Amino acid sequence: MIKLMDKWRITNRLLNHSSKLIFDRRLSANSHNSVFRSALEYSESLVKRGFGNASTIRYRCFGSEATKFERNAAFSTLNSEDVSYFKELLGEKSVIQDEDVLLAANEDWMRKYRGSSKLLLQPRTTNEVSQILKYCNSRLLAVVPQGGNTGLVGGSVPVFDEVIINMGSMNNIITFDKGSGVLVCEAGCILENLVSFLDDHGFIMPLDLGAKGSCQIGGNVSTNAGGLRLVRYGSLHGNVLGLEAVLANGDVIDMLGTLRKDNTGYDLKHLFIGSEGSLGIVTKVSIHTPPKLSSVNLAFLACRDYFSCQKLLREAKRKLGEILSAFEFLDNQSMDLVLTYLEGVRNPFSSSMHNFYVLIETTGSEESYDREKLEAFLLSSMEGGLISDGVIAQDINQASSFWRIREVPNFNSIYYPCVQDYLNL
Ligand SMILES: Cc1cc2nc3c(=O)[nH]c(=O)nc-3n(C[C@H](O)[C@H](O)[C@H](O)COP(=O)(O)OP(=O)(O)OC[C@H]3O[C@@H](n4cnc5c(N)ncnc54)[C@H](O)[C@@H]3O)c2cc1C
Numbered sequence: 562m563i564k565l566m567d568k569w570r571i572t573n574r575l576l577n578h579s580s581k582l583i584f585d586r587r588l589s590a591n592s593h594n595s596v597f598r599s600a601l602e603y604s605e606s607l608v609k610r611g612f613g614n615a616s617t618i619r620y621r622c623f624g625s626e627a628t629k630f631e632r633n634a635a636f637s638t639l640n641s642e643d644v645s646y647f648k649e650l651l652g653e654k655s656v657i658q659d660e661d662v663l664l665a666a667n668e669d670w671m672r673k674y675r676g677s678s679k680l681l682l683q684p685r686t687t688n689e690v691s692q693i694l695k696y697c698n699s700r701l702l703a704v705v706p707q708g709g710n711t712g713l714v715g716g717s718v719p720v721f722d723e724v725i726i727n728m729g730s731m732n733n734i735i736t737f738d739k740g741s742g743v744l745v746c747e748a749g750c751i752l753e754n755l756v757s758f759l760d761d762h763g764f765i766m767p768l769d770l771g772a773k774g775s776c777q778i779g780g781n782v783s784t785n786a787g788g789l790r791l792v793r794y795g796s797l798h799g800n801v802l803g804l805e806a807v808l809a810n811g812d813v814i815d816m817l818g819t820l821r822k823d824n825t826g827y828d829l830k831h832l833f834i835g836s837e838g839s840l841g842i843v844t845k846v847s848i849h850t851p852p853k854l855s856s857v858n859l860a861f862l863a864c865r866d867y868f869s870c871q872k873l874l875r876e877a878k879r880k881l882g883e884i885l886s887a888f889e890f891l892d893n894q895s896m897d898l899v900l901t902y903l904e905g906v907r908n909p910f911s912s913s914m915h916n917f918y919v920l921i922e923t924t925g926s927e928e929s930y931d932r933e934k935l936e937a938f939l940l941s942s943m944e945g946g947l948i949s950d951g952v953i954a955q956d957i958n959q960a961s962s963f964w965r966i967r968e969v970p971n972f973n974s975i976y977y978p979c980v981q982d983y984l985n986l
Contacts, residue, residue: 632721636703639679639722643700647682650692655730657681666725669718670711670772676719678705683730687805687813687844693726694842695811706838708780709751711772716837717780726842728779734758735845743802743819745847748779764850767794771968779843785835789967793886793924794851797834803847804830808840819847856928857886858935859960862942863915863950867892870917873947877921880938884931887922889967899966906965909952919948920967 647656657663658680667676684690697704703723710717719725728749735745742764746755752773756766768781770788780786782804785797794800803818816830833840864870870890877885891899893914899906908914925931935953942948954960 630720633703635701637701639702639724643696643702644680646696647680647693650696651682651684651689655683655685657683663725666707666710666727667718669713669715671713671715674715674718674720676705677722678719678725679722681707681725681727683727685730687731687807690726690731690807690842690844691811691813693724694807694809697724698810706779706783706842708749708777708783709772709775711776712780712784712837716784728777728842728844731779731844732777737762738819739764741819741821742850742852743821743847744850745803745817745819745845746778747845748777748782748843750778752776752778752781759850760853763853765853766790767800767849767851768797778846778848782834782843782846783837789887789889789922789964792888797848798831800849801830801834801846802849804833804843805845806833806841806843813844814841817845817847821849854924854926856923856925856931857960858923858932859954859963860921860935860939861909861952861954861963861966862919862921862939862948863910864890864917864919864947865949866916869947870919873919873942876942876945876947877938880941881921881923881934884923884925884934885921886924887920889920891918891967892916893918896966903965907962909963909966910950915949918966920963 644656644658657666663678663681666681667678668674682693684693694704696702703719703721704726705717705719705723707717707725707727709729728747731747731749732751732754733747734750734755735747737744737758739762744755744759744764752766752768752770755778756769756773759765767790768786768788769790770776770781770786776786782797782801787796802821802823803816805817806814808814814829816828833843862873864873874888877888893916896908896914896918900908921935923931923935939948939951939953943951954963
């Protein structure tokens, strides 16, 4: 573990370095970006009107308008010597120039963004990640870290010809402590593999999402993914206990603690959670995992309006309390799209469409008590007019089919974007 002063020095260096990285990327990415320009103008107009400092809101602007921008000429172009260096470092197999592989790696999951990288690297150790970044930094080669490439905002694919650093080969589980429930693993572990591993030991991951079959824990950390269990177990800022990461200059920063209560000064790992690879590459993760509970109940409900959904959530928190483990909602347009385009999904209700739908999951340790509690809650919600219809899953198959509506695992990406806008809560 690094000492406090070392931590401070690293923070300083990290912030100096990262602000440059972010600035470079944003500057080049936005020099011809009308969305950004108008957002900037808007923020400046707010300042003129006395609404605070423009710089504080400048980057909090989002837009999906097609943008046109130029590659930053300061970055070098990959040459054959670079490729030879990487082959020497990683071995031929981990230096990918195959066109088909690159085609997939250059495109994001939503098929909205496409880069033109000519090289994908697959490091197997932290030291290899460090050597790659050190070299790229000295050669001014731009890089993009990539996990399972399931991110929905284009952060995992190159904008231009960046070298893709894919973390899939760093997929070892390092330790698991049954006493504390702390799992330490490499960043390239696929979420679903961690779920299965923990299941064998009677534990669960504190996060679960539709992309679990492909996304990696390093990608989850870097996107601060929420998922279906957030209502119960909170965000990754609470569950991730430690990280190891490699900075852009190749320095390895060891924050891989396993203590739940660690109040020894600055907690740098939080900067990396949700930083989308802009500060460095996450190579190892230590995460607290809760025990698996035996009794799970799932209800699929229909609500007349959005306000009923909101009220239902408040009531669920109050009345289901400690057993509430998921609360998700979707509107009738989302449901219509899912039913129309997603193969094998059936409407849980025989009657026609409702305005809103809510999925409520409870997880506890006492089957009859949990079921009774859920049924009493549903009855009172029905009597109070919050729910207009409802079904409780009778077995695991029915529960999976309810979850499938929310998770949208194999949706055709031509239609998926519209669904995702609604479903991504
Ligand atoms: C079907 C589906 C359902 C989803 N459901 C949810 C949901 O319920 N809740 C939610 O929050 N999100 C959801 N997502 C989006 C979610 O954020 C991502 O799926 C997941 O967290 C990204 O992991 P990944 O390994 O695929 O990362 P990638 O997509 O490969 O990368 C995402 C970002 O992290 C960076 N990155 C990746 N790995 C590393 C690393 N090791 N170190 C540093 N940076 C890295 C990349 O550069 C990129 O900026 C869903 C996506 C899909 C496709």
